[in-house]
Amino acid sequence: MADRIKITDPEKLALLYERFRDVCLVEKEVWKEIFMPRDVSQGPVRTNIQDRYEVDIDDPAVEETLEANIPRGAAALGAAIQEYRAHIAFFKRV
Numbered sequence: 001m002a003d004r005i006k007i008t009d010p011e012k013l014a015l016l017y018e019r020f021r022d023v024c025l026v027e028k029e030v031w032k033e034i035f036m037p038r039d040v041s042q043g044p045v046r047t048n049i050q051d052r053y054e055v056d057i058d059d060p061a062v063e064e065t066l067e068a069n070i071p072r073g074a075a076a077l078g079a080a081i082q083e084y085r086a087h088i089a090f091f092k093r094v
Contacts, residue, residue: 004054004091016090020055021078030066031055034090054091062087 007013015036023031035050057063062084069080081088 003094005094007053007090007092013085013090016053017081017085017088018078020088020090021074021081024066024070025074025077028070030057030063030070032057052093054093056089056091057087058089059084059087 007016016034019034019036020031023034032055034053034055036053038049038051057066065084066077066080069077
């Protein structure tokens with residue numbers, strides 16, 4: 001298994017929650033893996049290089065609730081993600 005780093009930075013987490021919501025809405029199901037453009041502090045950004053994040057949801061009931069909110073749209077799913085964010089963790093694969 002690849003090494004993983006748990007994401008704890010509040011700004012990065014906000015972006016990951018938003019990306020997680022968007023991916024779930026597009027795919028119409030809860031995804032356990034998402035991709036984000038790689039952070040580059042200097043120089044040009046290559047948009048074809050992305051970081052992979054694993055999504056861990058520690059309670060099956062939370063996952064079911066998120067799944068149930070997908071058909072209700074972005075606002076409902078976003079609210080559910082915020083409500084249960086303590087049960088959703090992101091890990092960057094290195």
